[in-house]
Amino acid sequence: MLRYLLNKIALVIPTLIGITICAFAFVRLLPGDPILAMAGEHGVAPARYEQLKEQFGYNLPIWQQYARYVGEVATGDFGVSISSKRPVMEEFKTLFPATMELSFFAMIFAMVLGIPAGIVAAVKRGSWFDQSLMGTALVGYSMPIFWWGLLLIIFFSGYLGWTPVSGRIGLQFFFKPITGFMTIDTLIYGKWDAFRSALSHLVLPAIVLGTIPLAVIARQTRSAMLEVLGEDYVRTARAKGLSSARVIGVHALRNALIPVVTTIGLQVGTLLAGAILTETIFAWPGIGKWMVDSIFKRDYVVVQSGLLLIALIVMAVNLIVDVLYAVINPRIRAA
Amino acid sequence: MKKKLTFAAALLAASVLGGVANAKTLVYCSEASPANFDPGTTTGGNDFDASSRTVYSRLVEFKHGGTEIEPGLADKWEISDDGLVYTFHLHPGVKFQTTDYFKPTRDLNADDVVFSFDRQFNKENPWNGEKYLPNLTWDYYTGMDMPKYVAKWEKVDDLTVKLTLTEPNAPMLANLGMDFASIVSKEYAEQLEKSGKMADFSTKPIGTGPFQFVDYQLDSVIRYAAHPDYFKGKEKIDDLVFAITPDATARIQKVLAGECDIAPYPNPADIGTIKANQDVTLMDQAGLNIGYMSYNTTVPPLDKPEVRHALNQAIDREALIKSLFQDAGATPADNLIPPTMWSWDKSVKFDSYDPEAAKKVLADAGLKEIQLWASDRVRPYNPNFQRAAELIQADWAKVGVKAEIVNYEWTKYREEGKKKDRPGAFQIGWTGDNGDPDNFFATLFACSAIGVSNYSSWCDKDFEDLIQKAKKTSDQGERTKLYEQAQVVFQKQAPAFLMAHSQVYAVVRKNVSGFMMDPLGIHRFDGVDKAE
Numbered sequence: 001m002l003r004y005l006l007n008k009i010a011l012v013i014p015t016l017i018g019i020t021i022c023a024f025a026f027v028r029l030l031p032g033d034p035i036l037a038m039a040g041e042h043g044v045a046p047a048r049y050e051q052l053k054e055q056f057g058y059n060l061p062i063w064q065q066y067a068r069y070v071g072e073v074a075t076g077d078f079g080v081s082i083s084s085k086r087p088v089m090e091e092f093k094t095l096f097p098a099t100m101e102l103s104f105f106a107m108i109f110a111m112v113l114g115i116p117a118g119i120v121a122a123v124k125r126g127s128w129f130d131q132s133l134m135g136t137a138l139v140g141y142s143m144p145i146f147w148w149g150l151l152l153i154i155f156f157s158g159y160l161g162w163t164p165v166s167g168r169i170g171l172q173f174f175f176k177p178i179t180g181f182m183t184i185d186t187l188i189y190g191k192w193d194a195f196r197s198a199l200s201h202l203v204l205p206a207i208v209l210g211t212i213p214l215a216v217i218a219r220q221t222r223s224a225m226l227e228v229l230g231e232d233y234v235r236t237a238r239a240k241g242l243s244s245a246r247v248i249g250v251h252a253l254r255n256a257l258i259p260v261v262t263t264i265g266l267q268v269g270t271l272l273a274g275a276i277l278t279e280t281i282f283a284w285p286g287i288g289k290w291m292v293d294s295i296f297k298r299d300y301v302v303v304q305s306g307l308l309l310i311a312l313i314v315m316a317v318n319l320i321v322d323v324l325y326a327v328i329n330p331r332i333r334a335a
Numbered sequence: 336m337k338k339k340l341t342f343a344a345a346l347l348a349a350s351v352l353g354g355v356a357n358a359k360t361l362v363y364c365s366e367a368s369p370a371n372f373d374p375g376t377t378t379g380g381n382d383f384d385a386s387s388r389t390v391y392s393r394l395v396e397f398k399h400g401g402t403e404i405e406p407g408l409a410d411k412w413e414i415s416d417d418g419l420v421y422t423f424h425l426h427p428g429v430k431f432q433t434t435d436y437f438k439p440t441r442d443l444n445a446d447d448v449v450f451s452f453d454r455q456f457n458k459e460n461p462w463n464g465e466k467y468l469p470n471l472t473w474d475y476y477t478g479m480d481m482p483k484y485v486a487k488w489e490k491v492d493d494l495t496v497k498l499t500l501t502e503p504n505a506p507m508l509a510n511l512g513m514d515f516a517s518i519v520s521k522e523y524a525e526q527l528e529k530s531g532k533m534a535d536f537s538t539k540p541i542g543t544g545p546f547q548f549v550d551y552q553l554d555s556v557i558r559y560a561a562h563p564d565y566f567k568g569k570e571k572i573d574d575l576v577f578a579i580t581p582d583a584t585a586r587i588q589k590v591l592a593g594e595c596d597i598a599p600y601p602n603p604a605d606i607g608t609i610k611a612n613q614d615v616t617l618m619d620q621a622g623l624n625i626g627y628m629s630y631n632t633t634v635p636p637l638d639k640p641e642v643r644h645a646l647n648q649a650i651d652r653e654a655l656i657k658s659l660f661q662d663a664g665a666t667p668a669d670n671l672i673p674p675t676m677w678s679w680d681k682s683v684k685f686d687s688y689d690p691e692a693a694k695k696v697l698a699d700a701g702l703k704e705i706q707l708w709a710s711d712r713v714r715p716y717n718p719n720f721q722r723a724a725e726l727i728q729a730d731w732a733k734v735g736v737k738a739e740i741v742n743y744e745w746t747k748y749r750e751e752g753k754k755k756d757r758p759g760a761f762q763i764g765w766t767g768d769n770g771d772p773d774n775f776f777a778t779l780f781a782c783s784a785i786g787v788s789n790y791s792s793w794c795d796k797d798f799e800d801l802i803q804k805a806k807k808t809s810d811q812g813e814r815t816k817l818y819e820q821a822q823v824v825f826q827k828q829a830p831a832f833l834m835a836h837s838q839v840y841a842v843v844r845k846n847v848s849g850f851m852m853d854p855l856g857i858h859r860f861d862g863v864d865k866a867e
Contacts, residue, residue, distance in 0.1 A: 032746020035472075038378060041765055042478050042778075043753055043788035056470055083370045085468040085537060094553045150584050158588045165589045168555060171362055171576050177552070283580040285554035293368070298746065 001326065008322050012315055020073065023307035024066050027300050033058060034082045037298040056082070069304060078305040083297045088305040092287065097180025098168065099286030102278070103271040105202050106210035111264065114214045118221025122229060123248060133218065140215035145274055149208040149281040156204060163203050166283040170197040205282040209274045213267040220263045224256040258329050265321030269314050358573035361847070361865050363858065364580040364589050364598040368554045373537040374514040375455050378474050383514040384858045385577060389559055390432070391517035391542035394423050394448065395508060399862060400851035402623070402676065402770025404508055408443065408518055408543065418503030418809045423448070425494040430564035431520045432547035436539050439522060443543055445490035450521040452488050456481065462524060467533045475515035479768070503807040505814060509769040518543065545570050545861040555579060571864040590615055590842045596865060597850055599841045599858060603663035603718060606840070615842050620852035621666055621675050622839040623767035625775070626716035628727075628760045628832040629790035636700040643829040645696035646760070647686040649734040655726050656835050659718055665835035670822045672775045673836040675854055676767070677811070678818035683826045685833055694734040705731070706759030707738040710748040715856070716764030716837050723762060723834075752790050760832065761790045766856055772818045776802045780830065793830035
């Protein structure tokens with residue numbers, strides 16, 4: 001087990017180096033630079049442009065800039081945003097809980113609906129339920145998040161008035177964040193109406209962000225279940241005269257969940273990518289919106305450090321999933 | 336133990352901060368997060384709405400809803416006959432805001448004014464560079480050519496400040512009404528410098544303006560309270576909240592649902608829906624902007640005015656504007672400056688649509704192919720460069736000119752476009768900074784702007800003489816005459832195809848009163864009230 005873990009961790013290092021190169025290069029491959037992005041229609045005189053480039057350190061050879069970046073990151077210094085002048089790490093720490101909270105609820109939504117739906121579809125294979133569920137899942141999987149979000153806002157918030165349009169909590173609630181998780185903070189303060197407001201603000205964005213994972217989980221659960229249901233031990237269990245619920249719920253499901261757990265782990269990347277659009281539509285103050293804004297401003301520092309931090313988190317989650325996988329499936333450890 | 340203490344502190348904060356429910360609160364759904372709250376260091380309209388127009392005041396102010404200059408922190412001022420010395424007399428007893436992070440011990444005085452400008456150019460001032468914030472560029476101070484014109488700022492006595500210029504510069508007064516010219520507290524700066532927390536100056540602002548800063552939750556909500564000792568009288572609304580909502584559709588839905596009271600920049604496609612709604616008013620105003628297309632006047636055959644006129648005549652401008660702006664509408668441009676700006680010459684008319692006449696001139700000049708530039712960004716003066724390019728391409732095809740559309744990403748677009756040898760016609764535009772005609776004529780078409788923002792590389796002696804003379808004259812009547820002549824020269828020489836001045840919109844709930852559209856594109860909340 002230890003060796004398995006060490007192997008996985010050893011893989012992290014080259015991946016990290018790759019990410020620093022990509023994050024550093026991609027933002028520089030975009031046309032323009034922060035100075036031009038800031039100048040707008042005003043333009044900037046050539047002499048002043050050169051002067052600013054020197055001030056920002058962008059006149060240095062590209063490898064020197066990269067070396068400086070890696071050197072700083074290695075010592076835990078993620079730099080200061082070019083546009084807001086705030087430390088990147090500080091902004092990240094403020095914004096990340098919002099993204100995590102939203103992703104968590106999106107995942108709960110996807111799992112609570114996706115796993116049972118997949119099981120039922122597998123058990124009733126070929127039925128109208130199975131067919132329509134798989135059809136819907138395909139639609140959900142191909143849904144453009146932007147359009148889907150606006151559609152839900154216009155219908156549920158605009159037309160029906162059931163949910164708030166956007167934001168994290170009603171504006172009348174105002175308190176200093178403790179954990180940064182709105183649902184937890186409101187409970188710590190003991191404010192039930194604020195807690196309800198935070199939950200109601202989560203409904204639409206969680207549905208929008210959870211739609212693609214929901215479709216993926218439902219399809220994965222169905223196919224894993226189908227495979228397991230055909231196994232000998234399931235037939236044996238049925239032959240023993242066990243109730244159908246026990247056969248499906250205990251004997252089949254436990255084995256079918258192994259690939260589903262992996263799928264759920266892999267959805268973390270999907271969630272963070274989806275957060276970019278979801279957060280922009282719902283004015284959700286998280287890291288997705290932060291990255292988009294920074295790319296438009298050509299804020300090199302935020303983009304390269306922010307991407308690195310996000311990649312670190314995705315890798316950490318994948319590592320945890322790998323370990324969990326080994327725990328629930330002993331065959332992996334031996335391999 | 337430490338955990339317990341934090342928890343107790345948090346509870347206390349909650350009970351203190353929680354009790355704002357009954358106050359009169361105005362919610363503004365803003366379009367983007369401010370970079371920070373120091374207007375000297377930022378450049379975006381959304382930055383200024385959140386800092387200079389709420390927290391700060393200036394020596395002079397733009398009239399609410401207009402571009403005329405009126406007294407601000409300075410009750411009155413004198414300009415010497417040679418136009419070189421400006422003497423400002425400050426309003427006595429102006430209070431800085433008292434907050435939980437700063438308690439002023441004195442009123443505003445000349446030191447604050449001198450410091451507010453000194454920090455933007457004096458390399459010796461500790462607030463000018465790295466010690467305060469990394470990579471400071473003071474974009475507007477340099478962009479408005481202040482280093483060139485300002486010789487010195489001096490304190491005469493506590494309530495008198497003297498500004499000396501290197502040469503006469505009539506737009507200077509308008510510059511001093513701009514956001515970068517906001518007056519900050521020297522006492523607050525000194526206090527932060529002593530405590531080693533200089534960066535707080537940009538995140539916890541202190542000014543003399545109508546609202547004081549309370550809290551900012553990054554990318555989410557900004558809270559202000561009315562400044563109780565505001566020198567023009569306390570505002571009617573108690574609390575002002577900016578709910579940052581970047582998506583235009585979500586923003587408008589929020590106003591319709593009553594989650595916010597005012598929202599700017601609706602999508603043109605939503606204008607019809609908003610007009611039909613009973614609960615909200617759609618406010619609009621001709622923007623202080625111009626969408627145009629620069630011909631490179633140094634590359635033959637575009638160096639000949641008659642060719643440029645012919646290209647203008649070949650474009651069906653009315654159809655173009657209708658197709659681009661749809662329900663939102665725009666005013667066809669006759670001059671570079673919009674009709675709302677002083678010195679606009681109503682006798683000047685832009686080239687009328689006449690493809691037949693154009694065809695002949697263009698054939699004689701041998702113009703068969705041209706580059707037509709378009710970018711990907713939505714701008715207030717042009718919602719769709721690509722669509723505009725396609726329509727113009729079709730119009731030019733009818734007169735025998737084949738246009739090749741050249742596309743670049745927005746940042747690269749401007750970098751390529753300003754090159755002196757850039758061929759063809761380049762779509763661009765401008766939104767005014769300070770309401771002074773100089774800010775259009777000189778910024779966009781002065782000889783010195785070639786390679787910066789003169790995309791036509793146009794340097795016309797008559798035009799240049801007129802605008803330079805107008806810049807040095809302080810009498811507005813005389814300046815008006817000079818700019819009127821400049822507009823006549825501009826029409827004759829036609830360095831650009833002038834498209835339109837677009838409308839600017841905001842959606843406001845019916846129970847809000849006193850909100851005004853502003854030609855400079857700023858959003859101000861002083862004087863705004865809300866019926867419960």
